[in-house]
Structure formats: C-alpha cells, structure tokens
Amino acid sequence: MSTAGVLEDAGSSRDPPSPMASAKLLTASASGPGWTKVSCPCCMSHRVDPLVLVKLGKKVRPETKRWLLKLIGTLQKDGGAGLLAHPGEDASGDIMVLSATRCTLLQATEELGLCRVYKNGDMEAFSYEDRDNFKDSGVFLTLAERQYIVKYELDGMRAQRAIKIPGLDDSYMLQPRDNIWQKLTSAGVVVDTVALHDQEQLKALSQAWYAGNQLAQPLDSVNSYFGSSLAFYFSFLDFYTWSLLPPAVLGLSITYFSVQKEVVESVSGSQVIVDDHSGPGFSGHMIQAVFSMLWSTVVMELWKRRSASLSYRWGTLHLAERFAEPRPGYHGNLGVNPVTGRVEPLFPEWQRDLRMALVSVPVVGLFLGLVVLGMMVFYWGEAQVKRIHADYDSLWSQTFLYLPSVLHILYTNVLATVYKTVAEALTDYENHREESAFDNHLTGKVLVFTFFNYFAVLFHIAFFKQDVPLLRKRLASLLIVTQLINQVTEVVIPYLVDRFISAPNRAESEDDPQEDKFRNQGTLPVFPGLFAEYIELLVQFGYLSLFSCVFPLTAVLLLINNLTEIRSDAYKICKLFRKPFAAPVANMGVWQIAFEVLSFVSVVSNCWLLVLSPQIQAQCLEGELTCTKILMLAVGIEHVLILVKTVLAIVIPDEPGWITKKRLHIEFKSMQALRQQYFVCLDVKLQQSSLK
Amino acid sequence: MSTAGVLEDAGSSRDPPSPMASAKLLTASASGPGWTKVSCPCCMSHRVDPLVLVKLGKKVRPETKRWLLKLIGTLQKDGGAGLLAHPGEDASGDIMVLSATRCTLLQATEELGLCRVYKNGDMEAFSYEDRDNFKDSGVFLTLAERQYIVKYELDGMRAQRAIKIPGLDDSYMLQPRDNIWQKLTSAGVVVDTVALHDQEQLKALSQAWYAGNQLAQPLDSVNSYFGSSLAFYFSFLDFYTWSLLPPAVLGLSITYFSVQKEVVESVSGSQVIVDDHSGPGFSGHMIQAVFSMLWSTVVMELWKRRSASLSYRWGTLHLAERFAEPRPGYHGNLGVNPVTGRVEPLFPEWQRDLRMALVSVPVVGLFLGLVVLGMMVFYWGEAQVKRIHADYDSLWSQTFLYLPSVLHILYTNVLATVYKTVAEALTDYENHREESAFDNHLTGKVLVFTFFNYFAVLFHIAFFKQDVPLLRKRLASLLIVTQLINQVTEVVIPYLVDRFISAPNRAESEDDPQEDKFRNQGTLPVFPGLFAEYIELLVQFGYLSLFSCVFPLTAVLLLINNLTEIRSDAYKICKLFRKPFAAPVANMGVWQIAFEVLSFVSVVSNCWLLVLSPQIQAQCLEGELTCTKILMLAVGIEHVLILVKTVLAIVIPDEPGWITKKRLHIEFKSMQALRQQYFVCLDVKLQQSSLK
Structure with a gap:
C-alpha cells in the first residue's frame, strides 16, 4: 500500500520525526492517497494532522469500513461528520485515523461557543461568518480542542433516514434520528476512540512540567495539550498548594511554641499552675480554628x-452548551425544542425531577444509611470481640480482634463499588440533556457518598464520642497513611505495570510503521478521569478546614504531599494513560460547590471542637453554669462567623472587574449583532436598488 | 391663541371628554398647531397623546422656552430628545406638554430591552428593525412605559458641543457631554416633570381595583397604568396576603385548643398535673415555630x-439596563466604555468599592451604634427614673417616669431623619452607574437601619432579657398599634388634607381649559415611592416569621390588616398622589433579598424561643444537665432546619420550567441573530452579483 510505504519511508529516515512531522510527510500530497476527499475548496490543505484513532472490531467487513469512511467524510448537513478519514494500513485493517477540515473545526468552534482573540485584541465569541476578523483563524484551535471537536462530530452523527449498514445484519438497521456512533459501538463495529498524542509537544510539555525543578506549572500548555478540564484541575491544585503556606506557617509556629512551653515546664518541673498552661494552649487552638474558618472562605473566593x-484566557467564558445538540445518551420523544426550534428528542423536566425525587434520592439515602449501619455494626462487633477476648483470652480470640476491622473494610469497599454502578445507572435514568449536567449529577451522587464514607468516622468521634485525643490520633494516621497509599496506588503501581508488563508488549522501534505507533497508544489504559484526584483534594481540604485545630501540623503535611502530588499527577497523565478527550469547560463545575460547602461546615465543626478542647472542658467541670454559658458563647461565635463568612463571600466578587467588563462586552456584541448586520444588509440592498 | 381655543372648545362640549379624548380632538389636525414638527414620515399621526407635563420656572423667558421646545423636538442623534412638545396656552406660559413619536418609542423599547409578543405568539426581545414581525407594533406600549420613555429621553439629552442657552446668563453655559435636563433643572428653567393621568383609564382601574368587593386585583391593568415596579409591589402584597391563610388557620386552631384546654382545666379545677399541661403547650409552640420557619422559605421560593x-408576562425578563446610558447623576472622566464602546463618563469600580468600604460602611455602622446606644441609655434612664420615683414618690417624679420614653422616641425620629439624608448622600457619593444599582444601595442602607430600629428592642427582649411574656405583650401591642397608626397616617391624613385643604384650591370645573386640568395634577404631592409600603410588609413578615410562635394570632391580625391594606394602598396611589414615573423592572430588587434574609434569621430566633419556652425552662430548672442537653438539642435542630431550608431553596427552582425555556429562547435568538442575518445578506449579495 502506498500510504504504508510513505509511512515506513518517513519512519526510516535518519532524523526520527515525530508522528506529527511524519504525518506532514505522509500527507504532503494534500488530501491525497488514503485520506477521504475534501468537498470544500477552502479546506484543501497540504497538511493533515492525525488527531484521533478509531479501533474497529476484528470481524468488521471491508464494506462496513468503506461505508464508515465515506460517512465520516460526508458533510454534516448530509448526515455525516465532515471529517477527514484515513483507512490506516489498508482498507481491511482494524483501525482508522481521523482528522478534521478547517471548516468543520471553525463551525464547531462557533457551535461550542468558544471565544477567540478578535482583531482588536479582545476575546470574543467566535463567529464563523466573521472568521476573517479573528486573529490567526487558521491554527488557533489547540490540539485538545481539535480532538474534542472530532469526537463531538462523531458523537453528533444522526441518521437522516432509515439506512441498512453494509456488512451488518438487519438488527442493526439505522432508524431516522438514531445516533449512528452509538449504534456502531453497540454493534461492535467501533471498539474504541483514542485521542492521539503528539510526541513532540508531549516531550516539550513534560520537560516544562515535571522533569526539572521548576515551581510554576506550564498551565497554558497543559490547557492546549490536555484541554481545559485537566488544566482547571492542575490550576486549582497549584493555587490550593500555594495557599497552604499561611496555615502551614501558623501550624508550625503553634506547634513550636507549645513544644517549647512544655520543655520549659518540664525543666522547671512546675505542673502546679494548671490555669497558666491552659491559657496559651487554649489560644493556640482558638487561633487555629478561627484562622482555618476564614482562610477556607478567602481561598475559595480568590480561586x-x-x-x-x-x-477568559482559555476562551471558555461563554460556552453555549445549552444551545447545542443533546448528549448522545439522551432520549425522549421527537419534538421541536422550544429554545432552538430544532427537531430533537425531548424529555419533560418534571419527569426528570420526579425520577430524581422518587428514585435517586431514596436510593442514595439508602446507601448512606448502609454506611452508617456498617459503622454501627463495626463498633458493636468491636465491643463484642473485646468482650470475648477478655472472657477467653486465647490466641484464637486475639485473631478475632481483627475480624470487625477486616469485615468493615471489605464491606465498605464492596459498598463503594456497588454504589458507583448504581449511581451511574441512576444518573442515566435521570436522562440529562447536557453532558455537563450528566457529569455534575453523577459526580454529586458519588461525592455525597464518598464524603460520608471518609468523614462519618471523624464526625462520629468528634460529635458523639467527643474524644479529642482519639480524633487527633486518627487524623494524623489518616493524613500520613492515606497519602502514602495514594501515592503508591496512583503512581508506583501503574508505573510498574506499565514498565514491566505492558511496555514489553508494545516495544516500539523507530522502524515501525506509523500506524503501529498509533495502535500502541490504544493499548494504554483509559484515563480514569479526575474524580479520584478531586476527591483526594477535597478530603485533604476537609481534614484541614474541619479538624485541623486539633492537629496544627495538618497544613504542613498537606503542603509536602501536594508538592509531590503535582509532579506525580503530571507524570501519570503524560505517560501512563491514553490522552483523554476533554470537553471545554468554564470552571471546576460541581467540585467548586463541594469545596464551598465544606468551608461552611468547617465553621460548625471548629466551633464544636473549641467547646470540646480540654482546657474548656476542664473549666466546664468546675461549675455547671459555666458549661451552659460556654455552649451559648460557642453558638454565638458560630453564628457570627457564619455571618462573616457569608458577608465575605458576597463582598469578594466572583470574578475580577475586568472579566465582568469583557463578559458583558461579549454579551453586548451578540445582542448588537442583529442591529449591525441589519445595516450591512440595508447598505447592500440600497446598492442593489441603485444598480437596477 | 388657536391651540387654547381648540382646548376650550373641547372642554365646553356637552359630553365631558377625558383629557385623552380631548387631546384627540386637540390634535385631530395631526401634529398640527402647537405640537412640534415631526421629522419622520412614519411618525405622522392623527393622534397625539399628552403624556408628560413639564412645569417651567415663573421667570423663564419666552426665548428659553422656544429653544427648549425646539431641542425636545430635535432627533436624538442631533442631541435632542426626539419627542413631541406643545407649549400649553401660549409660548410664554410656564408649562409644556410632551408626547413621543412612534419611532422614538420603538427605539427606546429596544434600548431598554423590553420584550414584546412576536408574530408566533412568543415573547421576544423587541428589535426595532424587526418591528413589523411583532404583533401590534403601533399601540403596544403601556401608558406607564410611554411616560417612562419620555422621561428617559429627557434625562438622556446631552450637549453635543458647547451651547449657550438663550435667555440664561453665561454661568449656565452647556459644555460638551453635559446632561442638559440636569442643567436646566439646576438653573431653575425646569421646575417639575409630571406624568399625566388618563382619567378614563384611571376610573376603570379604580372601579376594578378597590371600588367593589372583588377579591382579585387587576394586576395587568396596574402594570399598564402605573408600571411594573408598582405592579410587582401589589402582586407581592396579594401573594403574601393569601399565603397568610395557612399560618392564620394554624394560629387560630392552636389558640382555640389551648383556650379550650384552659377552660376544661379551670372547670375541673385540676392544676395538679403540671406535666400534662406543659405537654400540649410545648407542642403547640413547637408546631408554630417549625411551621413558620418552613412556611417562610416556601412562600419566598414560590413568590x-x-x-x-x-x-415574562410584562415583558421585563430581559432588560438591558447595563448596556444603556448611565443614569443622569453619574459622573466621571470621559472615556470609552469597554462594554459598549460608547464615549461616556467612566468611574473605576475599585474606587467605588473603596468609597463603600471606607466611608459608607463605617458611617452606617456608626448610626447602628447610635441606635443601640439610644436603647441602652433609654433602659438606663428608665431604671434611674424608677429609682427616683421610688425615692421621692411625688407628682413631679411621676411625670418624670415618661421622660425616657419621650426622649427616646424623639431621639429615634431625629436619628431616622438624619440617617435618611446621610444615606442619600453616601449613595450619591458611591456614584453608581445604573439607576437600579443606585436604588438598591440606597434601599439597602435605609433597610438595615430601619430593620435595626424596629427589631432591636424585640431581639433585646428575646435574647438578653429572655422574657417571653414581655415579648408576647410587646409583639401584640406593636401589631395592633402600629397597624392602626399606619392606616391613619398613610390614608386618613392625606385624604383629609387632600379633601379639605388642597382640593378647594384646585377646584376644577368642566369648563376649565385642558391646560388647567393638567396643571392641577402638578399640585398633588409627589408619590413618595414604595419604600414605606415595603418596609411595612417586611416588618410584618418579620413579626410573623421571627416571633410568631409566642403569639399565634399574629397571622390572623396580619391577614385582616392586609385585606384593608390592599384597598387603602390602591386608593392612595390612584387619588392622593401624582402619577409616578416607573422604570420597567424584572423583580422586587433588593426587597426580595431582605425577605429571604429574614426567613433565614427566623430559624435562629425560633429555635432560641423554643429553648426559652416556659415548659422547657421549667424542665431545665429541675436538673442542670438537662439544660445543656436541651441547648445542644436546640442547636442541632437549628442546624438541621437551616440545612432543610437551604435544600428547599435550591430544590425549588427560582423560575418555572416554561419560563426558563422562554428565557433561553430569547437568549438563543439574540445569539443566532448574527448568523441568520448573515445568510440574508449573503442571499442579497448573491442576487446582486448575479445581476451584474
């Protein structure tokens, strides 16, 4: 095959070219052999970047593949994807390489509502018709955006009439408005869709990101290579890590002073004046509590x-998701969308609300109940085995002591796994129209559960057992142990698997054909999403803001952990997984809310821990009247702090003033568009009439 | 004068015509004698409705009036107001009557961002260019909107170059970009701007509103006659009054059962089993408290x-205030607005924030401190005079007993008056760009103060004195006395003044010239705004949601009060004041927030009052441990209820689903405008090129 020949040719040249460079060689003859024909004259180009690899089923017939290649090359208005497709080695191979024409990219940019730099230097919502007035409209989409657009077009293909897919039996007949890509996936024709790495860019990125000793992350490059959702995660990680500095310094100095005090006291041997000791201890505890309450609000507002x-910088300020086509999994009766006037599946809002209220909420509640039940059974079991051990005191009964913990861990893990499946099914059943709504509801469900799972024990110790030393011990062990485990499971194990099990199987030599290199990328595990990463940060943030007053070194430990976390996460995402498809997003979505909720809960828990602090409890035991008064004081302080937090959250604007102006400008422009265009039309019409 | 002749003619006809009808007669000869010339052919009309009366200073020279008439008639692009003006009796009289041309009205409709019914029956943001596709584009603005637009155009006039105003000395020279109407007002040329009543519509409105025994208010007519801000007030009053029914029924039944219980107990003479009595009393108190907490949230969310x-119904869903010209009082250095690209005064955001933080907040805080100080001095003084009275016990010392109350009332009134002036000055100094921002900040300031003034005493009794019987007594007397006083001061006094003092001065006969009737409307007092009305509702709502559990009949009293309040407010606004100019608004603005804040504070106060309830206090005295536990329980319940309220507020969507769809549709249309218009242009261009 000629294409394969060109590829081998490119691969065997002295200077090893990157896939992109070889792709340039490969397609130097324009959309020549291999690539599907371009229908639009402006999209004829001397360079086609391979963006996405599609893996087909082993048993796919050549006629099915030919039909699919043709369909992908067909324009959107005729029911295709408007993309460029390449059959790989030959027409019968089980891969396809896809790319996108300039027109498709630009039209999708407008559809997605991305902003780009206008000729006057401002960001403005991109308009395809006005494309010549945007700077650099040729190459101005990032790799991540281009790959997302390819996937977006594939996912958006819908049958315009009943079609029989060649090479498949009639059970896979396409009905009008059927989602083609979904059908092909369920029929086993399409096995996988992989975003291809650009080795050159990847190398430069990893150099700038984690290879050296640099402190700052190359966030813009991360955004352009991996897309905005990942870039937002790393930006937040960065921001959050640096904002750990003040509490870390405070925690260190509190620890230093209290240790010094203890040393002084043990040297002078004075344990006489107990009140003198409770004074500074009380104030350190208190400073830490009040500080962490205000700190969490200020950090979240600044973030x-x-x-x-x-x-704004990444052009995602004005996304138009709600006006876009619904996500592929969305179903309902065909009808006219009252917003856009397009024919698409419609699903009534009230029905979704009903499903959420009558199915999702009770089921989630049930699982939360199971978590609590598990915890209670665990405590009961532990009491039981302790009693048995005390009664019998044999080797058998000693091994029995570990049984409740082991069973509880097993139970928790099984519950979490089952819950994840159930949450996905529930969210699917809720039938959300937008991808982001689906994601947010799924994340929300898993989040509530995970949060409960992580913090139920700590809250139980703090509020029911009211045992501050146990809380401190538990917190310290959680911080150190879970972080070690996380680092190991997240990086070391995948690294070892990759290094010693997967990598030998896909040993790559420079002589390999380009297709094999692409194919190898498909063997990497799928990127599991940012859920685990965000949960880790959230749990950290929770430890810090909810309970750190009993263990002032929390922030220090977290700071150290996060400085390595940045690098290990970066390494992981660059090397150990497939490149993910990343939809453009404007913020962290539901995670933002989760962090803010935590920051409010922190006021309650900190005020409570203040009441529980040993010094205050000691005072409390002296006279009962004081106890009620202290509680009332704590409640009063809590209310004032919640008020202060609320006022802070309102007073600090959610976006800088200059962003507000830019956003309003974008809105104003789209409002003004009608008027301006009308006058253009009028001019044209006037000229026309004068011509007659 | 010919015009005066026509007017008198109209006035002396047998069937007494309304001003509007006579205006039709007056202007039957198109924009004929008297009215300024219409420059635009489409605005030539056989009917000019007099909308606004402008009262000029007594000493204004004829040349100034002529210049002003001409300026008002000039198109906006040439620095005028694009309105129709009529000199009244003659060119030297001290009034002018204004109206607006069709073009000016329609263009302003687009500028304000009003929505109107499109040809397909949906509401859509009005577009002047697309005007033919809107239903009834001739008469589709309400009287209130037309009058507001006249004022809007007058306020928007800015000098395009330095102009010397004829008949005034050089100190009133206009500089470029000066606000002309402001300058004329400060120069004493313009004394007053009065929106004119339409007696026919007014009569129909008052018939439907308060003359009969109807239960429902004609809210749409109120909106069209008085504008949306008043209509929102009356809609809220209506909604709130009907939503008082459930708490009223609950309060009545609680009172009924507790009275019955007391009767039964007094008959059987059993005062033995105290616990038996505390049981139901406790639950009634508790039911009322929990009910009023949840009720307030549900009511505000449904509202x-x-x-x-x-x-949506009134077309104010999509107001474009932020893109409009700044309000007249706004000042700053001339510059290019980054949002709209127009040249206008600019004032940096941070400077405003600084002024608010460093000037407004401390001054408001100072006044709040003065309120508290006054209250403390009052209590101290009362204790002092009681001591003196006990010591001397003479007639002199007895009169002394009233001194603190009298001084406190005097002090409070003086403080409130001073504060109002100060708040206005502060808000002016903050230099807000939009009229609504100015209003909201002013309202917010006065609101905080008034709220403090009304509730400080009640909170003091509840939280510091912890005296439930005193609170109940105080609440009952406040409810009954303040409502009586309000009704008297709001309606009876203005009615008497109007009837016996003002009315004889403007006795009107049917033979009077039209101008005199207009002129008479100017002698009515200016409508003082809705501030007092809203505050009354807010204070009511506060009594009910914060403290009603100690006095279950609150809702019943409020319901009775409001049923008369609706009528008296309606009467007042129709008869006793000038017709106000009403800017179109989309909601109640800052009042909405005030009610919601109250509804959150109610959770705190109700939980606290539960703890204070006599039954619980009795239990508390038995054993000290119970006291702490009860407090903890109350705090726990409070937190749960706040959580429930928050969840309720999030789960109940702020707008019905169908409104969301319509709003999105409006946004989508304005986004799509560019694209659609482009294709129209393209078609035209193609036709054009084929012609060549």
Whole structure:
C-alpha cells in the first residue's frame, strides 16, 4: 500500500520525526492517497494532522469500513461528520485515523461557543461568518480542542433516514434520528476512540512540567495539550498548594511554641499552675480554628476569581452548551425544542425531577444509611470481640480482634463499588440533556457518598464520642497513611505495570510503521478521569478546614504531599494513560460547590471542637453554669462567623472587574449583532436598488 | 391663541371628554398647531397623546422656552430628545406638554430591552428593525412605559458641543457631554416633570381595583397604568396576603385548643398535673415555630417563581439596563466604555468599592451604634427614673417616669431623619452607574437601619432579657398599634388634607381649559415611592416569621390588616398622589433579598424561643444537665432546619420550567441573530452579483 510505504519511508529516515512531522510527510500530497476527499475548496490543505484513532472490531467487513469512511467524510448537513478519514494500513485493517477540515473545526468552534482573540485584541465569541476578523483563524484551535471537536462530530452523527449498514445484519438497521456512533459501538463495529498524542509537544510539555525543578506549572500548555478540564484541575491544585503556606506557617509556629512551653515546664518541673498552661494552649487552638474558618472562605473566593480569569484566557467564558445538540445518551420523544426550534428528542423536566425525587434520592439515602449501619455494626462487633477476648483470652480470640476491622473494610469497599454502578445507572435514568449536567449529577451522587464514607468516622468521634485525643490520633494516621497509599496506588503501581508488563508488549522501534505507533497508544489504559484526584483534594481540604485545630501540623503535611502530588499527577497523565478527550469547560463545575460547602461546615465543626478542647472542658467541670454559658458563647461565635463568612463571600466578587467588563462586552456584541448586520444588509440592498 | 381655543372648545362640549379624548380632538389636525414638527414620515399621526407635563420656572423667558421646545423636538442623534412638545396656552406660559413619536418609542423599547409578543405568539426581545414581525407594533406600549420613555429621553439629552442657552446668563453655559435636563433643572428653567393621568383609564382601574368587593386585583391593568415596579409591589402584597391563610388557620386552631384546654382545666379545677399541661403547650409552640420557619422559605421560593412569570408576562425578563446610558447623576472622566464602546463618563469600580468600604460602611455602622446606644441609655434612664420615683414618690417624679420614653422616641425620629439624608448622600457619593444599582444601595442602607430600629428592642427582649411574656405583650401591642397608626397616617391624613385643604384650591370645573386640568395634577404631592409600603410588609413578615410562635394570632391580625391594606394602598396611589414615573423592572430588587434574609434569621430566633419556652425552662430548672442537653438539642435542630431550608431553596427552582425555556429562547435568538442575518445578506449579495 502506498500510504504504508510513505509511512515506513518517513519512519526510516535518519532524523526520527515525530508522528506529527511524519504525518506532514505522509500527507504532503494534500488530501491525497488514503485520506477521504475534501468537498470544500477552502479546506484543501497540504497538511493533515492525525488527531484521533478509531479501533474497529476484528470481524468488521471491508464494506462496513468503506461505508464508515465515506460517512465520516460526508458533510454534516448530509448526515455525516465532515471529517477527514484515513483507512490506516489498508482498507481491511482494524483501525482508522481521523482528522478534521478547517471548516468543520471553525463551525464547531462557533457551535461550542468558544471565544477567540478578535482583531482588536479582545476575546470574543467566535463567529464563523466573521472568521476573517479573528486573529490567526487558521491554527488557533489547540490540539485538545481539535480532538474534542472530532469526537463531538462523531458523537453528533444522526441518521437522516432509515439506512441498512453494509456488512451488518438487519438488527442493526439505522432508524431516522438514531445516533449512528452509538449504534456502531453497540454493534461492535467501533471498539474504541483514542485521542492521539503528539510526541513532540508531549516531550516539550513534560520537560516544562515535571522533569526539572521548576515551581510554576506550564498551565497554558497543559490547557492546549490536555484541554481545559485537566488544566482547571492542575490550576486549582497549584493555587490550593500555594495557599497552604499561611496555615502551614501558623501550624508550625503553634506547634513550636507549645513544644517549647512544655520543655520549659518540664525543666522547671512546675505542673502546679494548671490555669497558666491552659491559657496559651487554649489560644493556640482558638487561633487555629478561627484562622482555618476564614482562610477556607478567602481561598475559595480568590480561586473563583482566578478561575474566571483562566476561563477568559482559555476562551471558555461563554460556552453555549445549552444551545447545542443533546448528549448522545439522551432520549425522549421527537419534538421541536422550544429554545432552538430544532427537531430533537425531548424529555419533560418534571419527569426528570420526579425520577430524581422518587428514585435517586431514596436510593442514595439508602446507601448512606448502609454506611452508617456498617459503622454501627463495626463498633458493636468491636465491643463484642473485646468482650470475648477478655472472657477467653486465647490466641484464637486475639485473631478475632481483627475480624470487625477486616469485615468493615471489605464491606465498605464492596459498598463503594456497588454504589458507583448504581449511581451511574441512576444518573442515566435521570436522562440529562447536557453532558455537563450528566457529569455534575453523577459526580454529586458519588461525592455525597464518598464524603460520608471518609468523614462519618471523624464526625462520629468528634460529635458523639467527643474524644479529642482519639480524633487527633486518627487524623494524623489518616493524613500520613492515606497519602502514602495514594501515592503508591496512583503512581508506583501503574508505573510498574506499565514498565514491566505492558511496555514489553508494545516495544516500539523507530522502524515501525506509523500506524503501529498509533495502535500502541490504544493499548494504554483509559484515563480514569479526575474524580479520584478531586476527591483526594477535597478530603485533604476537609481534614484541614474541619479538624485541623486539633492537629496544627495538618497544613504542613498537606503542603509536602501536594508538592509531590503535582509532579506525580503530571507524570501519570503524560505517560501512563491514553490522552483523554476533554470537553471545554468554564470552571471546576460541581467540585467548586463541594469545596464551598465544606468551608461552611468547617465553621460548625471548629466551633464544636473549641467547646470540646480540654482546657474548656476542664473549666466546664468546675461549675455547671459555666458549661451552659460556654455552649451559648460557642453558638454565638458560630453564628457570627457564619455571618462573616457569608458577608465575605458576597463582598469578594466572583470574578475580577475586568472579566465582568469583557463578559458583558461579549454579551453586548451578540445582542448588537442583529442591529449591525441589519445595516450591512440595508447598505447592500440600497446598492442593489441603485444598480437596477 | 388657536391651540387654547381648540382646548376650550373641547372642554365646553356637552359630553365631558377625558383629557385623552380631548387631546384627540386637540390634535385631530395631526401634529398640527402647537405640537412640534415631526421629522419622520412614519411618525405622522392623527393622534397625539399628552403624556408628560413639564412645569417651567415663573421667570423663564419666552426665548428659553422656544429653544427648549425646539431641542425636545430635535432627533436624538442631533442631541435632542426626539419627542413631541406643545407649549400649553401660549409660548410664554410656564408649562409644556410632551408626547413621543412612534419611532422614538420603538427605539427606546429596544434600548431598554423590553420584550414584546412576536408574530408566533412568543415573547421576544423587541428589535426595532424587526418591528413589523411583532404583533401590534403601533399601540403596544403601556401608558406607564410611554411616560417612562419620555422621561428617559429627557434625562438622556446631552450637549453635543458647547451651547449657550438663550435667555440664561453665561454661568449656565452647556459644555460638551453635559446632561442638559440636569442643567436646566439646576438653573431653575425646569421646575417639575409630571406624568399625566388618563382619567378614563384611571376610573376603570379604580372601579376594578378597590371600588367593589372583588377579591382579585387587576394586576395587568396596574402594570399598564402605573408600571411594573408598582405592579410587582401589589402582586407581592396579594401573594403574601393569601399565603397568610395557612399560618392564620394554624394560629387560630392552636389558640382555640389551648383556650379550650384552659377552660376544661379551670372547670375541673385540676392544676395538679403540671406535666400534662406543659405537654400540649410545648407542642403547640413547637408546631408554630417549625411551621413558620418552613412556611417562610416556601412562600419566598414560590413568590420568586410567580415573580419570574409576571416579569415574562410584562415583558421585563430581559432588560438591558447595563448596556444603556448611565443614569443622569453619574459622573466621571470621559472615556470609552469597554462594554459598549460608547464615549461616556467612566468611574473605576475599585474606587467605588473603596468609597463603600471606607466611608459608607463605617458611617452606617456608626448610626447602628447610635441606635443601640439610644436603647441602652433609654433602659438606663428608665431604671434611674424608677429609682427616683421610688425615692421621692411625688407628682413631679411621676411625670418624670415618661421622660425616657419621650426622649427616646424623639431621639429615634431625629436619628431616622438624619440617617435618611446621610444615606442619600453616601449613595450619591458611591456614584453608581445604573439607576437600579443606585436604588438598591440606597434601599439597602435605609433597610438595615430601619430593620435595626424596629427589631432591636424585640431581639433585646428575646435574647438578653429572655422574657417571653414581655415579648408576647410587646409583639401584640406593636401589631395592633402600629397597624392602626399606619392606616391613619398613610390614608386618613392625606385624604383629609387632600379633601379639605388642597382640593378647594384646585377646584376644577368642566369648563376649565385642558391646560388647567393638567396643571392641577402638578399640585398633588409627589408619590413618595414604595419604600414605606415595603418596609411595612417586611416588618410584618418579620413579626410573623421571627416571633410568631409566642403569639399565634399574629397571622390572623396580619391577614385582616392586609385585606384593608390592599384597598387603602390602591386608593392612595390612584387619588392622593401624582402619577409616578416607573422604570420597567424584572423583580422586587433588593426587597426580595431582605425577605429571604429574614426567613433565614427566623430559624435562629425560633429555635432560641423554643429553648426559652416556659415548659422547657421549667424542665431545665429541675436538673442542670438537662439544660445543656436541651441547648445542644436546640442547636442541632437549628442546624438541621437551616440545612432543610437551604435544600428547599435550591430544590425549588427560582423560575418555572416554561419560563426558563422562554428565557433561553430569547437568549438563543439574540445569539443566532448574527448568523441568520448573515445568510440574508449573503442571499442579497448573491442576487446582486448575479445581476451584474
């Protein structure tokens, strides 16, 4: 095959070219051999970047593949994807390589509502018709955006009439408005869709990101290579890590002073004046508590501002998701969308609300109940085995002591796995129209559960057992142990698997054909999403803001952990997984809310821990009247702090003033569009009439 | 004068015509004698409705009036107001009557962002260019909107170059971009701008509103005659009054059962089993407290939904205030607005924030401190005079007993008056760009103060004195006395003044010239705005949601009060004041927030009052441990209820689903405008090129 020949040719040249460079060689003859024909004259190009690899089923017939190649090359208005497709080695191979024409990319840019730099230097919502007035409209989409658009077009293909797919039996007949890509996936024709790495860019990115000793992350490059959702995660990680500095310094100095005090006291041997000792201890505890309450609010408010400016910078301030086509899994009766006037599946809002209220909420509640039940059974079991051990005191009964913990861990894990499946099924059943709504509801469900799972024990110790030393011990062990485990499971194990099990299977030599290199990328595990990463941060943030007053070194430990976390996450995403498809997003979505909720809960828990602090409890035991008064004081302080937090959250604007102006400008422009265009039309019409 | 002749002619005809009818007669000769010339052919009309009366200073020279008439008639693009002006009796009289041309009205409709019914029956943002596709584009603006637009155009006039105003000395020279109407007002040329009543519509409105025994208010007519801000007030009053029914029924039944219980107990003479009595009393108190907490949230959430549908119905869902010209009082250095690209005064955001933080907040805080100080001095003084009275016990010392109350009332009134002036000055100094921002900040300031003024004493009794019987007594007397006083001061006094003092001065006979009738409307007092009305509702709502559990009949009293309040407010606004100019608004603005804040504070106060309830206090005295536990329980319940309220507020959507769809559709249309218009242009261009 000629294409394969060109590829081998490119691969065997002295200077090893990157896939992109070889792709340039490969397609130097324009959309020549291999690539599907371009229908639009402006999209004829001397360079086609391979963006996406599609893996087909082993048993797919050549006629099915030919039909699919043709369909992908067909324009959107005729029911295709408007993309460029390449059959790989030959027409019968089980891969296809896809790319996108300039027109398709630009039209999708407008559809997605991305902003781009206008000729006057401002960001403006991209308009295909006005494309010549945007700067660099040729190459101005990032790799991540281009790959997302390819996937977006594939997912958006819908049958315009009943079609029989060649090479498949009639059970896979396409009905009008059927989602073609979904059908092909369920029929086993399409096995996988993989975003291809650009080795050159990847190398440069990893150099700038984690290879050296640099402190700052190359966030813009991360955004352009991996897309905005990942870039937002790393930006937040960055922002959050640096904002750990103040509490870390405070925690260190509190620890230093209290240790010094203890040393002084043990040297002078004075344990006489107990009140003298309770004074500074009380104030350190208190400073830490009040500080962490205000700190969490200020950090989250400042992050919102930073997030808004990043979203402006990355052109995702004005996404038009709600006006776009519904996500592929969305189903309902065909009808006219009252917003856009397009024919598409419609699903009534009230029915979704009903499903959420009558199915999702009770089921989630049930699982939360199971978590609590598990915890109670665990405590009961532990009491039982302790009693048995005390009664019998044999080797048998000693091994019995570990049984409740083991059973509880097993139970928790099984519950979490089952819950994840159930949550997905529930969210699917709720039938959300937008991808982001689906994601947010799924994340929300898993989040509530995970949060409960992580914090139920700590809250139980703090509020029911009211045992501060146990809380401190538990917190310290959680911080150290879970972080070690996380680092190991997240990086070391995948690294070892990759290094010693997977990698030998896909040993790659420079002489390999280009297709094999692409194919190898498909063997990497799928990127599991940012859920685990965000949960880790959220749990950290929870430890810090909810309970750190009993263990002032929390922030220090977290700071150290996060400095390595940045690198290990970066390494992981660059090397150990497939490149993910990343939809453009304007913020962290539901995670933002989760962090803010935590920051409010922190006021309650900190005020409570203040009441529980040993010094205050000691005072409390002296006279009962004081106890009620202290509680009332704590409640009063809590209310004032919640008020202060609320006022802070309102007073600090969620976006910097200049972003507000830019956003309003974008809105104003789209409002004004009608009027301006009308006058253009009028001019044309006037000229026309004068011509007659 | 010919015009005066026509007017007198109209006035002396047998069937007494309304001003509007006579205006039709007056202007039957198109924009004929008297009215300024219409420059635009489409605005030539056989009917000019007099909308606004402008009262000029007594000493204004004829040349100034002529210049002003001409300026008002000039198109906006040439620095005028694009309105129709009539000199009244003659060119030297001290009034002018204004109206607006069709073009000016329609263009302003687009500028304000009003929505109107499109040809397909949906509401859509009005577009002047697309005007033919809107239903009834001739008469589709309400009287209130037309009058507001006249004022809007007058306020928007800006000098395009330095102009010397004829008949005034050089100190009133206009500089470029000066606000002309402001300058004329400060120069004493313009004394007053009065929106004219339409006696026919007014009569029909008052018939339907308060003359009969009807239960429902004619809210649409109120909106069209008085504008949306008043209509929102009356809609809220209506909604709130009907939503008082459930708490009223609950309060009545609680009172009934507790009275019956007391009767039964007194008959059987059993005062033995105290616990038996505390049981039901406790539960009645508790039911009332929990009910009023949840009730206030549900009512406010449902009102938001109602408010959204009213705003859609009245076409104010999509107001474009931020893109409009700044309000007249706004000042700053001339510059290019980054949002709209127009040249206008600019004032940096941070400077405003600084002024608010460093000037407004401390000053408001100072006044709040003065309120508290006054209250403390009052209590101290009362204790002092009681001591003196006990010591001397003479007639002199007895009169002394009233001194603290009298001084406190005097002090409070003086403080409130001073504060109002100060708040206005502060808000002016903050230099807000939009009229609504100015209003909201002013309202917010006065609101905080008034709220403090009304509730400080009640909170003091509840939280510091912890005296439930005193609170109940105080609440009952406040409810009954303040409502009586309000009704008297709001309606009876103005009615008497109007009837016996003002009315004889403007006795009107049918033979009077039209101008005199207009002129008479100017002698009515200016409508003082809705501030007092809203505050009354807010204070009511506060009594009910914060403290009603100690006095279950609150809702019943409020319901009775409001049923008369609706009528008296309606009467007042129709008869006793000038017709106000009403800017179109989409909701109640800052009042919405005030009610919601109250509804959250109610959770805190109700939980606290539960703890204070006599039954619980009795239990508390038995054993000290119970006291702490009860407090903890109350705090726990409070947190759960706040959570429930928050969840309720999130789960109940702020606008009905169908409104969301309509709003999105409006947004989608304005986004799509560019694209659609482009294709129209393209078609035209193609036709053009084929012609060549």
